Amino acid sequence: MNKFFACLVVLALTLAPSVHAVAADEQTAAPLVVPGAKDSTDLPWASDGEANVPYVFHDPEHESRMTGFEYDLVNAIAEKMHRKGRFIQNDWDGLIPGLSRDLYSMVVDGIEMTPEHKAAVLFSRPYYVTSERIILRKDETGLDTMEALKGHKIGTIKDTTAERMLRRQGGSTIRSYEEETNAFSDLRNGRLDAILLDAPIAMYYGSISDDMKLVGEPIGSMEYGIAFAPGSRALRDQVDAALGELIKDGTLHKILARWNLWTPLMENYTGDHTHPDIAPVEWDRYRAAMASTTGNNWKVLVHRYVGFLPLIGQAALMTLAVSALAMVLAVALGLLLALARHYGGAVLRLTAGFYVEIVRGTPLLIQVLFIFYGLPAFGIRLSPFMAGVLSLGLNYAAYEAENYRAGLLSVPRGQMEAAIALNMTHWQALRLVVVPQAFRTVVPVMTNDFISLLKDSSLVSVITLTELSQTYVRLSSTYYDYFGTGLMVGAAYLLLGLPFVRLARMAERRMGRSMGGNVGHH
Amino acid sequence: MRLLKGYPELTDLVLQASAIAKSFDGNEILRGLSLDVERGELISIIGPSGCGKSTFLRCLNFLEHPDAGTVRIEDVTLSCTGKHWTRANEAQAHRLRAHVGMVFQAFNLFPHRTVIDNVMMAPMQVKGISRDEAQATACTLLEKVGLSGVKNRYPDSLSGGQKQRAAIARALAMKPSVMLYDEPTSALDPELSEEVLSVMRDLDDDGMTQLVVTHDMRFARAASDRVLYVEGGEIVESGDPDLMFANPKEGRTRRFLRTLL
Numbered sequence: 001m002n003k004f005f006a007c008l009v010v011l012a013l014t015l016a017p018s019v020h021a022v023a024a025d026e027q028t029a030a031p032l033v034v035p036g037a038k039d040s041t042d043l044p045w046a047s048d049g050e051a052n053v054p055y056v057f058h059d060p061e062h063e064s065r066m067t068g069f070e071y072d073l074v075n076a077i078a079e080k081m082h083r084k085g086r087f088i089q090n091d092w093d094g095l096i097p098g099l100s101r102d103l104y105s106m107v108v109d110g111i112e113m114t115p116e117h118k119a120a121v122l123f124s125r126p127y128y129v130t131s132e133r134i135i136l137r138k139d140e141t142g143l144d145t146m147e148a149l150k151g152h153k154i155g156t157i158k159d160t161t162a163e164r165m166l167r168r169q170g171g172s173t174i175r176s177y178e179e180e181t182n183a184f185s186d187l188r189n190g191r192l193d194a195i196l197l198d199a200p201i202a203m204y205y206g207s208i209s210d211d212m213k214l215v216g217e218p219i220g221s222m223e224y225g226i227a228f229a230p231g232s233r234a235l236r237d238q239v240d241a242a243l244g245e246l247i248k249d250g251t252l253h254k255i256l257a258r259w260n261l262w263t264p265l266m267e268n269y270t271g272d273h274t275h276p277d278i279a280p281v282e283w284d285r286y287r288a289a290m291a292s293t294t295g296n297n298w299k300v301l302v303h304r305y306v307g308f309l310p311l312i313g314q315a316a317l318m319t320l321a322v323s324a325l326a327m328v329l330a331v332a333l334g335l336l337l338a339l340a341r342h343y344g345g346a347v348l349r350l351t352a353g354f355y356v357e358i359v360r361g362t363p364l365l366i367q368v369l370f371i372f373y374g375l376p377a378f379g380i381r382l383s384p385f386m387a388g389v390l391s392l393g394l395n396y397a398a399y400e401a402e403n404y405r406a407g408l409l410s411v412p413r414g415q416m417e418a419a420i421a422l423n424m425t426h427w428q429a430l431r432l433v434v435v436p437q438a439f440r441t442v443v444p445v446m447t448n449d450f451i452s453l454l455k456d457s458s459l460v461s462v463i464t465l466t467e468l469s470q471t472y473v474r475l476s477s478t479y480y481d482y483f484g485t486g487l488m489v490g491a492a493y494l495l496l497g498l499p500f501v502r503l504a505r506m507a508e509r510r511m512g513r514s515m516g517g518n519v520g521h522h
Numbered sequence: 523m524r525l526l527k528g529y530p531e532l533t534d535l536v537l538q539a540s541a542i543a544k545s546f547d548g549n550e551i552l553r554g555l556s557l558d559v560e561r562g563e564l565i566s567i568i569g570p571s572g573c574g575k576s577t578f579l580r581c582l583n584f585l586e587h588p589d590a591g592t593v594r595i596e597d598v599t600l601s602c603t604g605k606h607w608t609r610a611n612e613a614q615a616h617r618l619r620a621h622v623g624m625v626f627q628a629f630n631l632f633p634h635r636t637v638i639d640n641v642m643m644a645p646m647q648v649k650g651i652s653r654d655e656a657q658a659t660a661c662t663l664l665e666k667v668g669l670s671g672v673k674n675r676y677p678d679s680l681s682g683g684q685k686q687r688a689a690i691a692r693a694l695a696m697k698p699s700v701m702l703y704d705e706p707t708s709a710l711d712p713e714l715s716e717e718v719l720s721v722m723r724d725l726d727d728d729g730m731t732q733l734v735v736t737h738d739m740r741f742a743r744a745a746s747d748r749v750l751y752v753e754g755g756e757i758v759e760s761g762d763p764d765l766m767f768a769n770p771k772e773g774r775t776r777r778f779l780r781t782l783l
Contacts (some may be wrong), residue, residue: 417585418630418689422644422696423619432647436634 051477126223144216329393334400388460407438447504542591566742623693683714
């Protein structure tokens with residue numbers, strides 16, 4: 001048993017530092033340490049860069065680099081403030097909670113300045129004004145006004161102005177999506193009749209493929225603002241000033257024009273009616289990159305998949321590090337819980353039982369979010385890595401505890417008695433006689449648990465850890481390639497699990513031999 | 523309290539138990555048993571199933587906690603008063619067990635360790651004896667019980683008789699003053715029993731004090747210095763084996779012995 005433990009610990013320890021190093025090198029790295037926002041030259045900001053074209057996204061030409069018109073804008077703002085923008089990836093749902101956790105000082109992610117949003121956060125002045133657009137399949141006609149959408153299945157993004165407009169008008173079947181890429185897939189395969197979305201998204205997603213088209217006039221208007229924590233008035237004012245300068249000196253115009261996003265609405269908002277000759281280089285670059293990556297030419301595919309390998313490798317390391325450390329925690333804590341339930345006094349027994357029931361009776365996702373976003377209320381701030389390890393470890397400890405309890409029960413009472421009669425203490429009897437025998441019956445279940453843990457570790461992607469599942473979502477939605485990417489990521493999970501299956505088999509065989517080959521004899 | 527006439531006055535009492543009482547769920551299993559044991563005696567404890575003889579034996583090293591009574595072995599005394607089993611009780615029981623070895627009907631060897639490791643484990647872990655010394659002792663003991671050839675095997679590959687002899691060696695490795703045997707041959711075929719009983723006879727010749735709960739009347743009669751007949755949670759009769767088997771004084775003893783013939 002000791003050797004098996006030792007293997008796990010050594011593995012975890014050797015992996016953990018390398019993962020830190022890898023993640024720190026990556027520009028998109030999640031904050032492994034709670035950022036020292038005190039550094040005055042640093043401007044940490046967050047966005048959800050997963051499939052968030054053209055706002056903030058992974059450059060298809062170079063997957064580990066971020067790009068997007070908001071990305072360019074924040075860098076320009078930071079430059080005006082003589083600071084350096086530091087991008088932090090976070091899940092859409094975690095963006096605003098992250099502000100109050102002080103993980104970063106502002107959020108830029110096409111957040112609409114609606115009354116509800118204004119009540120929750122402090123906004124800068126608008127940096128972009130836009131409207132909604134309708135997207136159809138090439139073969140469809142009509143459906144080019146709000147009125148015409150009645151009686152049809154319409155897709156949009158949840159919690160957006162577009163969604164509210166559809167609800168207010170009524171008469172259509174509304175499907176609200178988390179990710180716009182899924183809406184476009186559903187339009188393409190006929191599950192939707194039309195999509196109503198913010199113009200930048202509509203343009204970038206709807207017009208790069210041959211099978212969709214933008215129709216009708218821009219509808220309504222809304223403003224995007226930079227979000228700050230309610231207390232960050234001073235920073236907000238600095239950013240507003242910088243934004244004002246960018247508007248005045250034409251930098252904002254230039255950035256938006258490069259992305260092909262300068263519109264009459266922006267002319268009216270800024271009062272800038274000039275027409276400088278700026279080529280839409282970013283727009284062209286994106287279209288070219290997608291044209292070369294969305295093709296099904298096998299050379300292109302192979303080239304793309306080879307490009308994915310380092311990203312998937314890094315993500316696999318992260319998945320392995322989180323899972324292995326969590327398993328070490330689960331094994332240690334699970335054993336203590338099992339011993340407490342099996343041999344402890346009334347208080348210990350009850351406490352351990354209570355823990356096991358609570359943890360097994362609530363969803364892991366809730367536990368992950370609670371530990372990462374809930375505990376800071378009590379002054380406990382954990383890095384995403386630590387929070388991920390802790391939540392998975394604490395969760396699996398409950399399952400391991402039950403597993404070990406069954407193992408302890410499988411050891412005959414006479415073993416404990418013989419040890420006590422040999423004048424061992426209870427603790428010695430447990431450590432030397434009972435636990436090693438219990439461990440043997442427990443190993444197969446533990447192996448299964450570890451494989452499950454490996455898969456459940458995908459849940460920690462919600463707290464900004466760039467592990468395998470998040471990488472899958474990101475890559476597949478950037479390239480609309482759920483199949484090939486899925487196979488690669490699936491293979492990565494399988495490869496991660498294999499060594500542990502083998503390790504467990506070896507441990508089982510070794511222990512099986514030591515029992516004279518009669519495993520399960522008692 | 524001396525039970526036997528004809529012994530020299532107050533020699534060396536290695537074990538004294540007095541008024542040991544024990545109930546399980548309101549059933550009185552032991553009704554105040556008392557026993558003095560001379561150093562070097564071999565005592566067989568016989569009686570019908572469920573009479574309390576095993577429980578009595580297990581109370582002597584506190585694997586069962588008596589409700590009342592006192593046990594002294596060598597210089598360690600522990601009295602139970604029917605209250606909770608306290609931490610202090612456990613500490614005293616631990617001191618007392620240093621002088622007692624026990625052998626079980628089901629052997630209870632540690633299946634995850636080799637035979638020699640079974641013998642070496644407690645001396646090293648409990649007494650802190652060095653590996654070399656423990657190994658030397660273990661080899662001597664295994665030789666004595668005739669298991670030198672299988673010392674590196676795992677218990678599951680041994681015969682029942684070998685297992686029980688290994689269990690005896692394991693208990694002896696702690697250098698006890700008294701050995702307790704709880705039906706040591708009940709799980710064994712007759713010829714395998716003989717291997718075990720002959721080891722016990724050898725130990726008797728070496729002067730070991732042994733208390734044996736047994737159903738083997740031949741062994742009780744031939745090898746014991748004294749036989750106790752226990753029934754209904756009390757010692758009904760006690761005395762020289764030949765006298766008791768030939769001419770039991772108590773009616774209950776006579777009835778029990780008659781059913782065995």
